[in-house]
Amino acid sequence: MKRALFEDLHEDFRASFRTFLEREVLGDEGRYGQWEREGIVPREVFTAAGRGGFLGMAVPESHGGAGADDFRLNLVIGEECQRAGVGSFSLGITLHNDICLPYFLTYCDEAQQARWLSGLASGELFTALAMTEPGIGSDLAAMSTTARRDGDHYVVNGSKTFITNGINADLVILAVKTGVGGHQERHRGISLMIVERGMEGFEHGRNLEKVGQHAQDTAELSFTDVHVPVENLLGEEGRGFLYLVSNLPQERLSIAASAISAAEAAIGWTLEYVLERKAFGQSIGSFQNTRFTLAELHGEVQIARTFVDRCAVALNEDELTPEEAATAKWWCTDLQGRVMDRCLQLFGGYGYMVEYPIARAFTDARVTRIYGGANEIMKEIVGRSLGL
Numbered sequence: 001m002k003r004a005l006f007e008d009l010h011e012d013f014r015a016s017f018r019t020f021l022e023r024e025v026l027g028d029e030g031r032y033g034q035w036e037r038e039g040i041v042p043r044e045v046f047t048a049a050g051r052g053g054f055l056g057m058a059v060p061e062s063h064g065g066a067g068a069d070d071f072r073l074n075l076v077i078g079e080e081c082q083r084a085g086v087g088s089f090s091l092g093i094t095l096h097n098d099i100c101l102p103y104f105l106t107y108c109d110e111a112q113q114a115r116w117l118s119g120l121a122s123g124e125l126f127t128a129l130a131m132t133e134p135g136i137g138s139d140l141a142a143m144s145t146t147a148r149r150d151g152d153h154y155v156v157n158g159s160k161t162f163i164t165n166g167i168n169a170d171l172v173i174l175a176v177k178t179g180v181g182g183h184q185e186r187h188r189g190i191s192l193m194i195v196e197r198g199m200e201g202f203e204h205g206r207n208l209e210k211v212g213q214h215a216q217d218t219a220e221l222s223f224t225d226v227h228v229p230v231e232n233l234l235g236e237e238g239r240g241f242l243y244l245v246s247n248l249p250q251e252r253l254s255i256a257a258s259a260i261s262a263a264e265a266a267i268g269w270t271l272e273y274v275l276e277r278k279a280f281g282q283s284i285g286s287f288q289n290t291r292f293t294l295a296e297l298h299g300e301v302q303i304a305r306t307f308v309d310r311c312a313v314a315l316n317e318d319e320l321t322p323e324e325a326a327t328a329k330w331w332c333t334d335l336q337g338r339v340m341d342r343c344l345q346l347f348g349g350y351g352y353m354v355e356y357p358i359a360r361a362f363t364d365a366r367v368t369r370i371y372g373g374a375n376e377i378m379k380e381i382v383g384r385s386l387g388l
């Protein structure tokens with residue numbers, strides 16, 4: 001089905017991002033594969049992305065951005081990464097643009113904007129969002145990292161885990177408890193603040209070894225008596241949970257869109273493969289099972305794509321609801337998992353070899369049902385909105 005989402009400017013942006021990917025990420029010598037083995041993307045890639053105009057597109061021109069607050073540009077980046085067999089979250093750019101940047105754009109005061117926005121657009125400042133702790137993930141309000149006010153500083157203690165861009169990040173949006181509060185008040189005690197690379201007591205810990213998304217640096221972070229100036233508080237003290245909840249729909253839509261792009265790419269690779277590969281004197285693609293499998297997956301992905309495109313329009317119009325974003329997230333990531341599994345099967349043994357993009361896409365896909373809020377939590381959000 002023809003998509004009505006994009007205009008000429010998005011297609012121009014797509015063409016230049018494709019060139020960036022070919023030149024800076026894929027490269028003749030297979031750079032991305034090397035980063036997967038090393039477990040991290042080199043910093044120069046982010047400054048190259050910044051120079052190309054692929055970071056912080058929504059940052060106002062007065063702060064060095066393009067002033068283009070249009071989520072369709074973010075979608076183009078995700079789609080092109082997945083098409084090239086590069087996980088958009090593995091590269092780190094999608095987390096920076098889609099998930100972290102909105103916090104800076106929405107909650108920074110003028111002085112903070114002047115300090116940080118141009119660096120976010122140029123790639124000199126790279127970001128992470130740290131909510132999850134070793135003891136809590138889904139139940140965010142139960143976090144135990146604390147920030148105690150002491151004059152013109154907060155003193156931060158605690159630890160976070162599974163933090164995407166955790167090694168590369170210069171600025172970490174950190175969720176902390178600034179108030180104690182009883183059970184009823186536990187959401188109100190949360191604040192967000194920016195912790196900067198190099199602050200005394202702030203350690204980027206282990207780069208965690210994962211099942212997939214190998215190029216992504218996913219790390220533990222620890223905070224021991226870190227003195228964070230009050231000027232680094234984002235928005236108002238105690239309103240952090242509200243800020244997180246307000247930004248999560250965009251995060252979840254970004255994950256959903258990435259999932260659908262990954263599924264589309266997998267179907268494309270599988271179609272090529274089944275037409276070439278022969279068994280019993282005929283191409284694998286000529287078996288009815290193959291036709292049915294790919295027809296089903298293609299249909300499901302097209303239907304999901306239509307919903308995600310509609311959600312993107314709603315987000316641009318500031319109308320995307322938490323329930324719609326949660327639906328997109330759980331449905332599309334579940335579908336991504338099914339697509340990867342069934343496509344891999346059609347590759348036979350080659351599908352299990354990491355040199356084949358389908359094998360990497362299969363392992364990369366597993367986490368999308370977990371992060372950004374586990375799919376069970378998404379169904380809780382939707383179920384509650386139905387009055388259950």
Ligand SMILES: Cc1cc2nc3c(=O)[nH]c(=O)nc-3n(C[C@H](O)[C@H](O)[C@H](O)COP(=O)(O)OP(=O)(O)OC[C@H]3O[C@@H](n4cnc5c(N)ncnc54)[C@H](O)[C@@H]3O)c2cc1C
Nearest residue numbers: 129130131132136137138162163164370371372373374376
């Ligand atoms: C690769 C990777 C990258 C990540 N990046 C980030 C990041 O950048 N920043 C960040 O803050 N976090 C990040 N996370 C953390 C991620 O968001 C959490 O793992 C996720 O929210 C689930 O939390 P948990 O792991 O503590 O699981 P738990 O909360 O322990 O839940 C375990 C399972 O229990 C079930 N469950 C939990 N609660 C309920 C419920 N109410 N009803 C029904 N079932 C339930 C679900 O099946 C869930 O999957 C990342 C995780 C991974 C693996």
